[in-house]
Amino acid sequence: MRGPWRDGKLDMFMSFSAITVRDAINEALNEEIKRDDRVFLIGEEVARAGGAYLVTKGLWKKYGDERVIDSPISEMGFTAFQISCPIVFRGPNGVEPGVAAQHTQDFASWYAHCPGIKVLAPYSAEDAKGLLKAAVRDDNPVVFLEHAILYDRLFPVGDEVLEDDFVLPIGECKVERFVYMRVLFQCKCNFSREGNHITIVSFANGVGMSLEAANELDALGISAEVINLRTLRPLDFETIKKSVMKTRHLVTVEEGWPFAGIGAEISAQVSECEAWDYLEAPILRVCGVDVPMPYAQHLEEEVIPNMTHIVATCEKSLKHKMKK
Incomplete structure (x- = not known):
C-alpha cells in the first residue's frame, strides 16, 4: 500500500x-x-x-x-x-x-x-x-x-x-501502523512504525484499541509493535514469533472470553517454541470478562476491554522480570 x-x-x-x-x-x-x-x-x-x-x-x-x-x-x-x-x-x-x-x-x-x-x-x-x-x-x-x-x-x-484485482493473502498477518493524524474526524491516517519494547497482537476491533494504546505508550517512551492477525486460522505464527523474539514481551488483545481464546492459543504456541527463551515477562492477555454480556450500559462497560486496559497490561509486562 x-x-x-x-x-x-x-x-x-x-x-x-x-x-x-x-x-x-x-x-x-x-x-x-x-x-x-x-x-x-x-x-x-x-x-x-x-x-x-x-x-x-x-x-x-x-x-x-x-x-x-x-x-x-x-x-x-x-x-x-x-x-x-x-x-x-x-x-x-x-x-x-x-x-x-x-x-x-x-x-x-x-x-x-x-x-x-x-x-x-x-x-x-x-x-x-x-x-x-x-x-x-x-x-x-x-x-x-x-x-x-x-x-x-x-x-x-x-x-x-x-482496483478490481486487489486481493490480500490468507494466512498472513500485518505489522500495523500508528495513528498520526485524523481526517474528517473519523478517517485515521497512519504510518508504518515497528516497535522494540513490547508486542501487542490482536484482530478486528481490538487492533484499533491496540493502536490507540500504542500511541499512549509512545508518549511514555514505550515503543509497541502492533500485529493485526487478519487471519485467525491458519495463523501466521512466524510473524508473531519474530516480533516476540525482538521485543521480549507479549500482550494479546481480544473481546472474547479468556478461557480457550485466541490469545490462549497464541500464548501456548509461544511457550512451545524457541521464542519462550527470549521472554522477559509472562505473556499477558486482555480479554472480555468471563461472564455473559449484560444489557445495562454501566455493566457492559465493565465487561468490554478498552485502550486503558491494554496500556496498563503493557506497563505491567514491562515492569515484570521473569525468573526461569
Missing part, C-alpha cells in the same frame, strides 16, 4: 482515498459476483433490504434474484439448502453496544477451533476488501467475521485497494 513515508521521509502531499469498511465489503462482493458467474449471495435480508447493516445495498438491483437471494428470516430455513464448497460464511461478530448477550459476542475462537475451516477477522477497509475477495476465491470453507462497530469507520486506502 502506498503510504505517507517515502525513503524514510514523510510525504505531506500524498493523496489518498478513504472508504468505510461497509463500502469495502460491498465493493468486494460486487467485484466477485461480476468476475465469476458461479458466485452468488444468499442470506437473510441481503437482497431487497440490502442487508441488516446495508452491506449488500444495491447488489440485488444490479444482479437480480438468481445471484442475490433472500433466505427465510429463520436460521432453521437454512437446513434445507444443498450447497457445495467453496463457501464463505460472512456476518457480524464481536461487541456491539446495547444489544446484550444475544447479539454481542465474540465467537472467533469457536470457529478457529474447527480443523479445515479458514477464519478471517478484518480490521480496516483494506483488510475487509482484500480478505473477502481472497475468501470467495478460496477452495475451502471460510468464516469471515465482520465487526459491526467497524462498518461505518473510514480508513485511508491506496489506489491499488480500489
